[in-house]
Amino acid sequence: MPLIRSVFQDELDSVSQTLFELSVMVSDSMAKATNALMSKNLSLAEEVITFDEKIDTVQHDLDGRIIDIIARQQPVASDLRALVTALRMSADLERMGDLAHHVAKVVRLRHPAAAVPDQLMSLIESMGVAAEKIAAKTGVVISTRDTTLAAQVEKDDDEMDLLHRQLISVLIAPTWEHGVETAIDLTLLGRYYERYADHAVSVARRVIFLVTGKFA
Amino acid sequence: MPLIRSVFQDELDSVSQTLFELSVMVSDSMAKATNALMSKNLSLAEEVITFDEKIDTVQHDLDGRIIDIIARQQPVASDLRALVTALRMSADLERMGDLAHHVAKVVRLRHPAAAVPDQLMSLIESMGVAAEKIAAKTGVVISTRDTTLAAQVEKDDDEMDLLHRQLISVLIAPTWEHGVETAIDLTLLGRYYERYADHAVSVARRVIFLVTGKFA
Numbered sequence: 159m160p161l162i163r164s165v166f167q168d169e170l171d172s173v174s175q176t177l178f179e180l181s182v183m184v185s186d187s188m189a190k191a192t193n194a195l196m197s198k199n200l201s202l203a204e205e206v207i208t209f210d211e212k213i214d215t216v217q218h219d220l221d222g223r224i225i226d227i228i229a230r231q232q233p234v235a236s237d238l239r240a241l242v243t244a245l246r247m248s249a250d251l252e253r254m255g256d257l258a259h260h261v262a263k264v265v266r267l268r269h270p271a272a273a274v275p276d277q278l279m280s281l282i283e284s285m286g287v288a289a290e291k292i293a294a295k296t297g298v299v300i301s302t303r304d305t306t307l308a309a310q311v312e313k314d315d316d317e318m319d320l321l322h323r324q325l326i327s328v329l330i331a332p333t334w335e336h337g338v339e340t341a342i343d344l345t346l347l348g349r350y351y352e353r354y355a356d357h358a359v360s361v362a363r364r365v366i367f368l369v370t371g372k373f374a
Numbered sequence: 375m376p377l378i379r380s381v382f383q384d385e386l387d388s389v390s391q392t393l394f395e396l397s398v399m400v401s402d403s404m405a406k407a408t409n410a411l412m413s414k415n416l417s418l419a420e421e422v423i424t425f426d427e428k429i430d431t432v433q434h435d436l437d438g439r440i441i442d443i444i445a446r447q448q449p450v451a452s453d454l455r456a457l458v459t460a461l462r463m464s465a466d467l468e469r470m471g472d473l474a475h476h477v478a479k480v481v482r483l484r485h486p487a488a489a490v491p492d493q494l495m496s497l498i499e500s501m502g503v504a505a506e507k508i509a510a511k512t513g514v515v516i517s518t519r520d521t522t523l524a525a526q527v528e529k530d531d532d533e534m535d536l537l538h539r540q541l542i543s544v545l546i547a548p549t550w551e552h553g554v555e556t557a558i559d560l561t562l563l564g565r566y567y568e569r570y571a572d573h574a575v576s577v578a579r580r581v582i583f584l585v586t587g588k589f590a
Binding site: 225228229232233234235238239242245246249326329330334338339341342345346349 | 441444445448449450451454455458461462465542545546550554555557558561562565
């Protein structure tokens, strides 16, 4: 016999499903932006820039749906908390999309030149890989509400912070030979990846809060 | 005879009042952070860093109150929209506090040296003045719901963007003689001021949305 489920529960599940889809979208976006950065691929960068509008639309529609559910169902306590938290997660995910967009815009600004000197390709690629990994894990956390996995997202963020510090140490080393403009680009790129991971951590913490009622 | 007002209306007004207070707090915070940056004043920087916890607490309590109002009053339509928008404004304001905190942390990191070379003092001071002005105006917009004034916040942000571009042009000029590390600090400081103004614009736009039902 199938479980009897309420319309409201179905609506909450559908919100989670869209949050998961947003996490996939922003993960793809950052993967493509990093790829565009590595390969100086302008059309791929343009794709990320255009796709950000799609992410914004999905987020905007989701927020409308969440507010509509609150208005119709008038939830209290944990259900209301889940819906308000979903609004916050959608804002974090939308911002992650913006940050992928920012990375892509650096590619476009410097094209046909490379924004990243050969010396830093592998480090920036590692930041891209870390960003993808953290976004993918955050998607699973949204779907499964697995708080152990959510706690791992923090560890992944530590890895990103380490890469970020390595990046800055290369930029400020006396051996840096690519000039100030490239250092500025790399400073901003580093910040975009770091903030992207911060927002993923924020989403994971919100899931922990939903499940346990406590802030991580 | 006094106007008869509902408890609910009083609660909405009290939310607006706290949002206004938050705007004053983050405006003061950024003013102090800029002052600390100009005067290499470590204790003022520490004050901003400590005060950020106070801002976070006020924001956290406000969010709790807003959710409690939604749960008890079960508002629909424009009242619910106003409360959800208040949650978003409080998030923007809290982030403005974080950015003032970030500026103060640069002061602390470089102390007793100056983070900002003399050559750039006046430009960074102008960014600080622009940030204060935009935050103060945003506070008035929150209190008065004046959409004309809200539209002016966008103009103030254009001014900030212009200052930001001037800053980058100084950093990348062949005459730049303060090295890469200082350029990185200035890149990040510039980004903090710029994002601070962006969040103020976001608050002003949300007020326009509340009043007109349309996104600016």
